[in-house]
Amino acid sequence: MQVGVDYYPEHWDESLWAADIQLMKETGVKVVRVAEFAWSRLEPREGFFDFAWLDRAMELFHQYGLQVVIGTPTATPPRWLTTTYPDVLPVFADGQTFHPGVRGHRCYNSASLREYGSRIIEKLARHYSGHPAVIGWQTDNEFGMIDCHCKTCYEAFRSWVRQKYGTLENVNTAWGTVVWSGEYSDWNELTVPLGGSPFQNPSFLLDFQRFQWDSVVRFQKTQIDSLRRICPEHFITHNFHSYPQRLDMYAVGTDLDVAAFDYYPNTSPDKQETTPYSGALSLDVTRGIKRQNFWIMEQLSGSPGCWMPMWRTPYPGFIRAYAWQAIARGADTIVHFRWRSAVAGAEQYWHGLIDHSNVPGRRFAEFSQLCGEVNGLSGRLQGTVLKHEVAILHSHEQKAALDIQPQAQGLDYYENIKQAHRALTKLGIGCDVIRAGEPLDGYKVVIAPSLYVLGETLAEQLEAYAAAGGVLILTNRSGVKDSNNICVMQPLPGLLSRAAGVRVGEYDPVGLEVHTLVDPEGNSFECSQWCDLLTPVTAVPVAWYGDDFYAGIPAVTVNSFGKGQVYYFGTHAEERYWSLLLADLAGKYGVTRFAGLPDGVQATIRSGENGSFLFLLNLNRMPQTVPLPGSYSSVLCNGEIRSGELQMEAYGVEILELAE
């Protein structure tokens, strides 16, 4: 467990390097990421390589005992490359080129990018494979979907489709192209979705997304193959960023040793009620990519800004508390972005730990405290992990399909996941956020929001999970589509009907309107987005609509299925309803829970051979009081004993050792 920084030797006069690196050493920094945007320095002209400057920086890192992760520089192809080989540049749906001068200007399918990217990566890998400071690699930087529409992608997409479906007849059937006379009679009629019209065939659009996702994975695979071959001792990671991403993070993660995340929690006091929870979800999503601990490759160090107005500066304690939050949820290394704010270029106001003036200030002092704390606890926390009894299923594919065809105003796949996750987090119940389709062993409760596009394998797995005694919570818009994004010709929830024991008689896309949900005790709750009018088959109702023409009709049901229970939410209930239900389930099924958390305070447990550690974080500008259920020793404060009402200051952090 360690703290690091992102450092760009190429941004600074070489005379500054030694002092910078010495200060890193003194502050307790252990690891540095370098070079992910340095292609033009590493290969200033085609075929002319210059690693000497990086060698000198590496020598200094090594001299001061810092370990180094090198980023492959493909996210910023240099100008000589894009000028000579313009096929590197992506093309938007409107035919416009993604021009150089920025970053991310690369088509994942470009042959030139593959060729020249591989060459620089292999050169780098060979050069640093034996360097004593180097421990690993980051592929590219923050993969994102550009949805390139260039000629290469045309061809690649056609091949992809042909490989998937074999014949045009199959394509026409799978996509239902007969609607609006869109049938293909010749392969050359098949293009990428030009023009960007939302009126295009949704099956085609989803397959185009899948193709683009695959393109990223294939692009990364080329890099990984080189790195594994040349540097078999080094680990490989990639830094994901801001969720939700239209990206198959799971497939990208499969080829990695460890996942990483770039974590920029919002500093605005206006967001302080939501930031701790959306941040917690981001971290849990990252942990779920490979279902193991992860890295933070860029951690907030100051106010972001540049092309947008700057954010608020982090409140005192904010930087440290959010770094600890990342650790509390499974990060083993926290690399801060960045050592010092850039004085040139487009990221001048994406503030680092040290300001442009190069005078370390309040934020650096806080970082320094963090380094000391992490280094002090590193030994005890090493090897600890999070173990949970609740899982939320997450799927980039559901998000993409629901974006292609918005169901109702306000119905947002990821926001709905956020709500369920927030309810759990506020209840003090830890959960994993994993890919739909992952094994579910060990989970007492599984929440599966809107399994909109649903194949038989997943449906059967969920049935088996419930039958074996699990509690499964389904929501509206499940089982609507087959894997071709075609509506199923059966009553909803389609393939989940048997498990849910319920039939959707009809539905009402109420959108932003607020409707009423009533429970058996007569309590009223708000609901919105969608109202399935439910006909229980084997299920029993547990909530009913309270208004409109369907007042009295079941809205939420539960079905005993094998040894388990399957809940079906026909509507989007407010968080309070989720909280009551989840608290009830936690009690009934003995789910571990830290009760009594005030707003903004989060609790998680990391356990391992050295013990179990309870992290309590007050991610709030107000001091908070947390009722402790027992007496514990504070790992962070020299073993001081904490019991009764724990007073936590603004952005306070406490780590308590739990008894065996």
Place this chain on the structure above:
Amino acid sequence: MQVGVDYYPEHWDESLWAADIQLMKETGVKVVRVAEFAWSRLEPREGFFDFAWLDRAMELFHQYGLQVVIGTPTATPPRWLTTTYPDVLPVFADGQTFHPGVRGHRCYNSASLREYGSRIIEKLARHYSGHPAVIGWQTDNEFGMIDCHCKTCYEAFRSWVRQKYGTLENVNTAWGTVVWSGEYSDWNELTVPLGGSPFQNPSFLLDFQRFQWDSVVRFQKTQIDSLRRICPEHFITHNFHSYPQRLDMYAVGTDLDVAAFDYYPNTSPDKQETTPYSGALSLDVTRGIKRQNFWIMEQLSGSPGCWMPMWRTPYPGFIRAYAWQAIARGADTIVHFRWRSAVAGAEQYWHGLIDHSNVPGRRFAEFSQLCGEVNGLSGRLQGTVLKHEVAILHSHEQKAALDIQPQAQGLDYYENIKQAHRALTKLGIGCDVIRAGEPLDGYKVVIAPSLYVLGETLAEQLEAYAAAGGVLILTNRSGVKDSNNICVMQPLPGLLSRAAGVRVGEYDPVGLEVHTLVDPEGNSFECSQWCDLLTPVTAVPVAWYGDDFYAGIPAVTVNSFGKGQVYYFGTHAEERYWSLLLADLAGKYGVTRFAGLPDGVQATIRSGENGSFLFLLNLNRMPQTVPLPGSYSSVLCNGEIRSGELQMEAYGVEILELAE
């Protein structure tokens, strides 16, 4: 009088056809529209025609006694056509191509579209001219203006201008191109309005609109000529949609036997105060296209959606009530869109009568009731029509000219028509909405909002109408422009000054500001948009401004002109003012009126040889009470007698026979 459905045999496995058509038959469906998007099935490859599948469907329709309308498939050119002949595709003002993969991707002037469109239509026409089930044709689908900027349109526009004006000198004069040095010195300088800048010459822009309108008419004419030649026994229609449309509906309608409308009233409860009235106007506009009864070719059957969030599901009774509203205002056939929701393609969530599951539900039951009722009353209602004493003049040209040069914030030509129409409808006064220039015989009152672009013929016709005893209501922004969209050099209302007997001294575009209007009794009303400061010449004031520097200046005048009266509204008065004035005029001139309608309830009368029938429709989620002026027999309820206070349930429908 009959009910039908839109059915797409090509969307469904052939094994479903027979059951579908049998259920149509049993439900009381009489007519089916087919094939308007089926080009790729009818001609899967260039020159290779396949009508066999449609023959089989036709055979089933015929077998079950259903009549069929065939749509010409030109709204969705197949991919082989657009790939081989890309001139089919329109080009936007920014040079972007309207790419295939959607619908409506066709340039009305494309030579290839004309050629291949004509060929498939002639083949279809010959093939089905003698088919016993086929009764008529729909041209294309929902004509709309794409304002194509392709090279063909360049050339066609030049020819159009040359034909209209003869010489460039005439063009320069007619358009006033000298302003900003825009004079043409060579025909090749004359292009379509590239770039889409709003700063372009308004005379040029209006003529470009007229050219585009003509292009649609010419495009349709080619189709109609073929159909009339080959199928002289069949009728021809076109399905117009959502008004206002930038389209010369009247010229399109001239070549048709009957007009049709695609009617999708908004299902949102938030809109329930406006939807019944904007819907009523749409129906009256459609009836005015050919001044005769019409068809609904697509009637709302469920929640629309797909590329947008879905709407609310129709409230119980909504589907039936709005179908009856269409009949009450002149529809003779109601074709519901669509039989069953599509499971594939871009329109999956534009819900049909039956859901994807193929289990008929609540909406289908309501449709079934409707079919029974219409079939039961068909004989009595056959041949009945609406006859009114009030007309509103409508003009696509005024709308286009006012869109090119917005006069004031909030001044919206069609919205102002809506207000006048709503005032009449709430008063229980039926009216016709007809093209400016139509004969006005029989009308006691004619409302002519903003005759902004005005030629002498229309001005003279209106003078003659008033002189002969009519009541004519003019509003501000009349007589401003000549037919070249050039401002007239005379005091406003220009050519209408004599009839109005008033002079606009100056004007104030007050926009969204609310100003005050005062009547002779001292009552105050809100006014907005525009304030003409009026100087009565022969007219007398009937309302004055109540504020700003023109407090006390006349705002509304009336002029005795020959045997008639001409009102001039210098400002946009609130609906309450219109209601008082129109009620007063109705009393004074004996205009038929159904008094006492509560909000949301509409009354119309259809009369014919079989009698006169009063339709009362409660288009509201609340029950309403309607005071009946006498005692009537309910045609819908077996002749039960209704008198006194008629209780109408939510979305209730009542049809009463009026005494001779």
Place this chain on the structure above:
Amino acid sequence: MQVGVDYYPEHWDESLWAADIQLMKETGVKVVRVAEFAWSRLEPREGFFDFAWLDRAMELFHQYGLQVVIGTPTATPPRWLTTTYPDVLPVFADGQTFHPGVRGHRCYNSASLREYGSRIIEKLARHYSGHPAVIGWQTDNEFGMIDCHCKTCYEAFRSWVRQKYGTLENVNTAWGTVVWSGEYSDWNELTVPLGGSPFQNPSFLLDFQRFQWDSVVRFQKTQIDSLRRICPEHFITHNFHSYPQRLDMYAVGTDLDVAAFDYYPNTSPDKQETTPYSGALSLDVTRGIKRQNFWIMEQLSGSPGCWMPMWRTPYPGFIRAYAWQAIARGADTIVHFRWRSAVAGAEQYWHGLIDHSNVPGRRFAEFSQLCGEVNGLSGRLQGTVLKHEVAILHSHEQKAALDIQPQAQGLDYYENIKQAHRALTKLGIGCDVIRAGEPLDGYKVVIAPSLYVLGETLAEQLEAYAAAGGVLILTNRSGVKDSNNICVMQPLPGLLSRAAGVRVGEYDPVGLEVHTLVDPEGNSFECSQWCDLLTPVTAVPVAWYGDDFYAGIPAVTVNSFGKGQVYYFGTHAEERYWSLLLADLAGKYGVTRFAGLPDGVQATIRSGENGSFLFLLNLNRMPQTVPLPGSYSSVLCNGEIRSGELQMEAYGVEILELAE
């Protein structure tokens, strides 16, 4: 001192000319601007010139004793030119052409425009150099930045960069292109900023702006060189419009004899609290371009409109009062736009003094009164100028740099200048608004908002100003960047640290949030946008933050520097705080002030050999009372004596002679 009109002979039938010009004469019009959009009439085809029509108009002007300013017609290249030489047309960042059919469709670097523009200008100049009516020229019309991205601009920009920096190595260093691998290795990689992404290098973007500014200056210089050579007796001006403009007005102005402004104060009553002040600033900015009196080349004469909804018509008195405001702030000639509203073309609703009907009305009568008044006072006011003791520094470069990298929500360079200027104007303190870098002799107080990009010369000048006894007010975001738009590596305010005697320890971009400022008396004020946390070095605090984690930290400081005082505002204080401080400074340093002005009333003084004249203008719809400090003779009202409480009607104007 005189009044004029913009007149377009080419827009009107020649039969109207004589009556128009005779009426001008009778009304008191002295000067006319013509021909700035008449290229297609002056040169209808390439190389075919026709000045005969203009000769006839000129003859009439001369006959009636009117003087004429001719506009060079380059703002509207004719169609034959753009068709034959399409390089005249600018290209946007997305590759789209700026199509003809509008105005301003000209690339300042186009070789064809230079060639054909020079030719028509030289022909015109030779033709009218000796004409007795002609007195001067206007270059082009309302220069604005199009930021052309055409091939010519590519090449020109490369040359400009090469000339500025010599080598690519220097470019790479100056711009810091190493960030994101943006280094140039060959000149052909250097393009204009294609694609318009905000993520581009800010140093590159600022230099591209500078290049575009220079392009305008070079373009105008070509015209001026011709005119000076051929018409040495004539003056040359240019009509600037609506500030802020991304334009180097100062460099454009350097080559002119006199600056001109097109003044369209907002007529909306909703804006009547701000329009008088933003208008005053525009006039002061214009006076500052050359630091001398100026012309209004287009003065509001009626409601603007056309491509946008029309504005309110000017309230009675508005036209006259705002013309007097322009004179009161340094205009010596007021040319009204336009004589009569155009009946054709895109500017039909940009209303002139006379309406389309050609019947002079209320607005014309007001103009007529103005002409009489100005002609009556012309002799006495001739040669008078404004002299002030306070200056605000203004810089197009700061605005551009701050637009490239927005600092915080709500932080708007020009709006912040507006606030300081409004505070002064309401206090009755006149001020000059001049280019940063201008000599500051004679100013007691200099306000220098956000000197964000700062070179040593300016920093030294300001130090010298303060050291010599001046009061200098600096604000946050000063000294942040060097002239390459690179952040300085020193504590802020960088080069101004010594003068300000303060160090910015850290900062918080609070944006739209409202925070608290507390003065020594404990009064609270709102502050927003930005909070520098100040560490006084030699300065003393004069206000502190009242909230957040920096409550109690200094927010505003003052430093005794040499004989002067330097204030530093670490935050954006509300106007009330500025008013108190400025009033205090005015008292302390004896700055001339007209105290007691009610809202909307403005006071300025013009002085010269004939005396000093106090202009009092009520730019408000309500009558106002102004306390006069003495007894004065009214120049406007035949020397009537005014004293005590001066009652001013809505839009009232008073001009009082001040004792020597």
